[in-house]
Amino acid sequence: MKKILIGLMGLMGIMGLVCCDKIDPAERLIESGGGDSQWAEGAVAYVEKFTGPLCSNCPMADRTIENLHHTYGERLVVVSVTSITNSQGNPYGSEPTMQLEATRVWEQRYGALALPVAYINRGDKAYTSSMNDLGGGIEEALRTVPAVKLTVEATCDGSTVDINTSAELVFDYADPVTLTLLITEDSLAYTQCDGTSVVPDYMHNHMLRAVVTDPWGKSFGIGSTEGSRKNDHTSYNLGALTIVPENSHVVALVCDAATHRVLGCAQCDVK
Amino acid sequence: MAAMMLAAAAQGQGILGGNVTGNVQMDAQMSRADSTIGATDVPEKLLMNARADILYTNGDFSAGLRFEAYQNPLLGFDSQWQGQGLAHYFVGYNSKLLSVTVGHFYEQFGSGLILRTYEDRYLGLDNALFGINVALRPVEGVTIKALAGKQRYYWELGDGLVRGVDAEANIVQLVPSLRESKLRAIVGAGFVSKYEDEELIGSETPGYRLKLPLNSGAASVRAELGWGGWSLQGEYARKGQDPTVMNGYTYKEGQVMTATLGYSQRGFSASVQGRRVENMSFKSMRTVAGQQLYINYLPAITRQHTYAFMTIYPYATNDMGEQGLQGDVMWKVKKDTWLGGKYGMDIHVNSAIVCGLDTTVIGGAGSDGYKVNGGMGPLLFGEATVELARKLSKEVKLTLVYSYQAFNPAVEGEPSDLFHNNIVVADVAWKMSKKHALRFEAEWMGSDSHRDVAAGHTDPRLGDWVMGLVEWNIGSKWFVSVSDQLAYNDGKGNYYNVSVGYTSGATRLQAGYGKQRRGMLCIGGVCREVPASNGLTFSLTTSF
Numbered sequence: 001m002k003k004i005l006i007g008l009m010g011l012m013g014i015m016g017l018v019c020c021d022k023i024d025p026a027e028r029l030i031e032s033g034g035g036d037s038q039w040a041e042g043a044v045a046y047v048e049k050f051t052g053p054l055c056s057n058c059p060m061a062d063r064t065i066e067n068l069h070h071t072y073g074e075r076l077v078v079v080s081v082t083s084i085t086n087s088q089g090n091p092y093g094s095e096p097t098m099q100l101e102a103t104r105v106w107e108q109r110y111g112a113l114a115l116p117v118a119y120i121n122r123g124d125k126a127y128t129s130s131m132n133d134l135g136g137g138i139e140e141a142l143r144t145v146p147a148v149k150l151t152v153e154a155t156c157d158g159s160t161v162d163i164n165t166s167a168e169l170v171f172d173y174a175d176p177v178t179l180t181l182l183i184t185e186d187s188l189a190y191t192q193c194d195g196t197s198v199v200p201d202y203m204h205n206h207m208l209r210a211v212v213t214d215p216w217g218k219s220f221g222i223g224s225t226e227g228s229r230k231n232d233h234t235s236y237n238l239g240a241l242t243i244v245p246e247n248s249h250v251v252a253l254v255c256d257a258a259t260h261r262v263l264g265c266a267q268c269d270v271k
Numbered sequence: 272m273a274a275m276m277l278a279a280a281a282q283g284q285g286i287l288g289g290n291v292t293g294n295v296q297m298d299a300q301m302s303r304a305d306s307t308i309g310a311t312d313v314p315e316k317l318l319m320n321a322r323a324d325i326l327y328t329n330g331d332f333s334a335g336l337r338f339e340a341y342q343n344p345l346l347g348f349d350s351q352w353q354g355q356g357l358a359h360y361f362v363g364y365n366s367k368l369l370s371v372t373v374g375h376f377y378e379q380f381g382s383g384l385i386l387r388t389y390e391d392r393y394l395g396l397d398n399a400l401f402g403i404n405v406a407l408r409p410v411e412g413v414t415i416k417a418l419a420g421k422q423r424y425y426w427e428l429g430d431g432l433v434r435g436v437d438a439e440a441n442i443v444q445l446v447p448s449l450r451e452s453k454l455r456a457i458v459g460a461g462f463v464s465k466y467e468d469e470e471l472i473g474s475e476t477p478g479y480r481l482k483l484p485l486n487s488g489a490a491s492v493r494a495e496l497g498w499g500g501w502s503l504q505g506e507y508a509r510k511g512q513d514p515t516v517m518n519g520y521t522y523k524e525g526q527v528m529t530a531t532l533g534y535s536q537r538g539f540s541a542s543v544q545g546r547r548v549e550n551m552s553f554k555s556m557r558t559v560a561g562q563q564l565y566i567n568y569l570p571a572i573t574r575q576h577t578y579a580f581m582t583i584y585p586y587a588t589n590d591m592g593e594q595g596l597q598g599d600v601m602w603k604v605k606k607d608t609w610l611g612g613k614y615g616m617d618i619h620v621n622s623a624i625v626c627g628l629d630t631t632v633i634g635g636a637g638s639d640g641y642k643v644n645g646g647m648g649p650l651l652f653g654e655a656t657v658e659l660a661r662k663l664s665k666e667v668k669l670t671l672v673y674s675y676q677a678f679n680p681a682v683e684g685e686p687s688d689l690f691h692n693n694i695v696v697a698d699v700a701w702k703m704s705k706k707h708a709l710r711f712e713a714e715w716m717g718s719d720s721h722r723d724v725a726a727g728h729t730d731p732r733l734g735d736w737v738m739g740l741v742e743w744n745i746g747s748k749w750f751v752s753v754s755d756q757l758a759y760n761d762g763k764g765n766y767y768n769v770s771v772g773y774t775s776g777a778t779r780l781q782a783g784y785g786k787q788r789r790g791m792l793c794i795g796g797v798c799r800e801v802p803a804s805n806g807l808t809f810s811l812t813t814s815f
Binding site for chain 1: 309311314344349350351434462464466470471472473474475476477478479480481482483484485486487488511512516517519520522557558560561635636637638639681684685726727728729730789800
């Protein structure tokens with residue numbers, strides 16, 4: 001009995017010493033390394049992030065995403081969607097809402113949303129809370145050759161946004177695809193819950209302001225063989241929507257029509 | 272169904288000479304859009320969670336399997352549950368000296384502070400380990416456990432590898448001279464470690480990522496002492512560096528201490544429990560938030576309530592940091608006394624208070640996160656409940672409950688001040704005849720939460736509430752119940768429900784129609800969000 005207990009204590013001691021790593025504060029940060037050459041040509045990671053003014057953890061995710069922009073630059077496209085199914089997407093008091101009815105079908109695809117949550121290229125993995133693990137998913141996406149190489153240009157005359165999109169199939173892709181066009185805007189100041197405090201003029205970036213096409217996009221017959229090309233021109237009347245063109249962007253997505261997975265993504269400033 | 276038939280055939284024919292038992296449960300739901308409560312349409316029209324457990328035992332040998340189907344998952348269950356298949360299977364051997372299980376298994380070290388794998392079908396939670404679990408009993412009173420495996424993550428296994436060892440000794444059984452004494456003494460200790468591969472986790476410094484500990488461990492020591500009616504239980508656990516999404520990828524070590532002093536005798540029991548938690552979320556995948564893949568479990572330090580309004584604002588364990596105290600007294604007043612009357616009376620008094628830690632933030636990802644100061648943090652949850660249950664006659668039993676609850680909405684991420692709730696319940700059970708019984712329940716909750724309605728909050732729980740329920744039991748087979756919850760004083764909502772049930776032997780069928788308020792469902796301090804719904808529910812359970 002005595003031997004068993006001594007042996008067991010020895011085993012636990014060994015496990016305690018061996019199976020536990022401790023990293024000194026000075027060694028906790030390491031350079032992300034790499035460079036643009038390590039990513040697949042034309043690869044862009046599309047991050048669809050669901051947020052809301054009453055979501056206390058959302059600013060934490062915003063800070064992570066801004067840091068990721070420093071690392072990945074234009075290879076990272078973010079669209080912040082104000083949740084319409086989670087009540088944390090509701091505005092404070094009488095402030096204008098950023099909720100768009102069109103996004104309801106996106107949220108229903110992912111199921112009940114706990115904010116904040118983000119998905120890369122409309123994949124299955126949910127990135128939540130502070131989203132510090134988003135970088136790993138972005139790198140994985142950037143190492144993957146996209147099926148569609150996209151470019152987009154947009155101009156605005158104050159009431160209409162004209163969007164020109166060019167797409168090319170990078171490899172054979174037989175399934176039907178769609179083109180989705182979105183308008184986002186940076187530097188929007190409105191009230192946001194941040195932790196346990198309320199920030200009246202919190203600066204919101206990448207906010208989705210309009211879904212130009214149908215929520216799941218419009219049919220986009222690009223063909224199915226490598227090198228096939230297709231151009232698209234779309235005019236969008238802003239109607240009652242007010243945007244500041246110099247703070248706004250157009251995001252173009254080519255997606256698989258059945259799975260909605262993003263096959264190609266591009267973003268441009270509105271001129 | 273095939274598994275059921277197979278099991279029934281095996282039992283009926285005595286195949287292999289063993290014993291086959293099992294159970295089947297099916298829960299289905301139909302819900303349609305209702306803008307008044309925020310319910311949305313269900314595109315599939317019908318949602319269903321179903322499962323069948325089969326257990327085969329033959330002497331020291333046992334084997335089991337569980338088939339699960341989520342086609343598609345009920346509202347409130349994560350969409351990652353969608354699918355069907357063999358979710359759980361194991362083979363085990365159990366003798367006096369040795370127990371071995373390979374496959375999926377559930378295990379607990381002590382009170383679970385460093386390891387508890389379990390499943391709760393109502394929470395949509397299953398963190399079973401898939402691997403090998405060995406328990407050795409070299410002498411009477413000593414149990415040594417060792418295990419290794421990966422945890423279930425919906426239909427897959429989590430990436431993290433979990434290893435653990437635990438020893439427990441019953442001192443009274445080990446020392447023959449103590450066996451006749453009133454003393455009870457059990458001591459134990461355990462260690463659990465997880466391994467995860469390197470992955471890219473960003474830091475708050477652009478261009479830098481975190482160097483992660485690949486192995487994170489947690490150890491605990493525990494003791495349980497008793498003398499006559501007195502008992503004292505205590506456990507202390509400490510966790511090494513474990514940066515995860517749960518703690519914002521900070522490197523602070525974690526610890527938890529819990530102690531319970533109790534006394535019980537015939538007709539009376541009392542206990543007081545204290546606990547302090549610091550950064551003790553311990554999961555086998557660092558990037559997974561939510562309730563899946565927990566290696567450890569921190570039991571609730573509040574009473575588990577059953578009455579509806581007492582669970583509207585439930586307590587959820589805050590494993591990132593809290594300190595709490597709970598007292599509980601139960602007294603069975605004898606009959607034919609002034610207080611007990613002709614039939615006696617049960618008195619149950621319970622009070623709990625849970626506060627956060629007094630901390631100072633010292634940094635984000637990559638830092639130690641926060642520093643703990645000496646004081647108390649904000650109140651997270653507090654309650655005091657008095658419950659009196661007394662038979663008024665041979666046929667009628669009355670239960671009266673008063674509860675005061677203070678709830679901090681910040682726990683659920685809502686920026687607001689404390690809610691103060693007063694809840695009163697009257698529950699009358701009337702056995703009308705040998706075949707018929709009625710139960711009436713009336714509840715009222717007054718709350719100052721209505722002030723948040725003016726501030727633009729849309730939580731459907733806000734406001735004051737009143738509820739009535741009538742339940743009619745016909746023999747031991749049928750029951751019908753009707754209930755309605757109504758909000759007022761700036762609250763919104765009228766949630767009515769009708770349900771009918773039929774029980775025959777081990778089989779129970781139930782159907783219901785009504786509205787479900789969006790809120791939180793918590794069991795043992797672990798919670799999941801319940802969305803609003805409006806429609807039919809069906810349930811079937813049976814065992815064999």
